[in-house]
Amino acid sequence: MFDRVRAILAPDSSETTARDRGVGLFVDGPNVLREEFDVDLDDLRDAARDLGRVGVIRLYLDEHATPGLIQAAEARGFEVIVTSGDVDVKLAVDATALTGDGTIDSLAIASRDTDFKPVLEYAGTVGVETIAIAPGTYGRSDALQNAADRAVTIET
Numbered sequence: 001m002f003d004r005v006r007a008i009l010a011p012d013s014s015e016t017t018a019r020d021r022g023v024g025l026f027v028d029g030p031n032v033l034r035e036e037f038d039v040d041l042d043d044l045r046d047a048a049r050d051l052g053r054v055g056v057i058r059l060y061l062d063e064h065a066t067p068g069l070i071q072a073a074e075a076r077g078f079e080v081i082v083t084s085g086d087v088d089v090k091l092a093v094d095a096t097a098l099t100g101d102g103t104i105d106s107l108a109i110a111s112r113d114t115d116f117k118p119v120l121e122y123a124g125t126v127g128v129e130t131i132a133i134a135p136g137t138y139g140r141s142d143a144l145q146n147a148a149d150r151a152v153t154i155e156t
Contacts, residue, residue: 022055023048024104025133026095027078028111029061030087033069037135041076043154044110047133050152055104060091088115099123108133108152114143121147 025048032039041059048054059078061069073080083090091109096119098104107123109116110133120130124147132148134140136155145151 022053022104023051023106023108024056024095024098025054025058025108025110026056026091027059028087028091028109028113028116029059029065029069031111031113032135032139034135034139037139037154039135039154041073041078044133045076045078047110047152047154048108051106051108051131056098058091058094060087062087088113092116092119095119096122099126099128105129106131109144109148110135110154111144112139112141114141117143117147120144124149 025044027044032044045057048057057078058081059073060081060083063082063084065082070080070082081090081094092115095107095109099107099119099122106129107120108131109120112135120132123130129150130148131150131152132141132144134145134151134153137153140153
């Protein structure tokens with residue numbers, strides 16, 4: 001009887017479907033949360049939810065981020081990653097790692113930075129759906145849009 005209960009509570013990993021893994025949203029804070037774009041954290045979270053069940057939702061910031069921004073992001077369900085180095089490198093490494101190990105089945109990157117094009121390309125080669133989220137029409141990167149399966153523009 002205990003084996004049956006254990007099987008119900010902890011299904012075999014081979015039974016895990018792509019639907020169980022969900023969307024990974026990775027936000028390039030310094031490039032997206034700029035005054036000229038007027039992008040709201042709620043809009044980013046909602047855009048990810050429109051794509052499916054959100055499994056990972058991260059906001060990457062540099063050491064100059066204000067405590068108020070960090071608190072606001074955490075209150076909205078973001079895992080905040082603050083780095084003293086290059087935000088782009090940390091985000092790219094994390095997104096590639098979670099894509100490669102099967103943690104997510106859809107990768108959404110919110111940025112206007114073409115540095116993330118190789119991450120989207122890699123994700124595509126391992127069968128992960130890719131989405132480029134732009135902070136408004138003015139902040140859209142053609143390179144990211146063209147590398148992704150889908151493109152979303154946050155209109156403010």
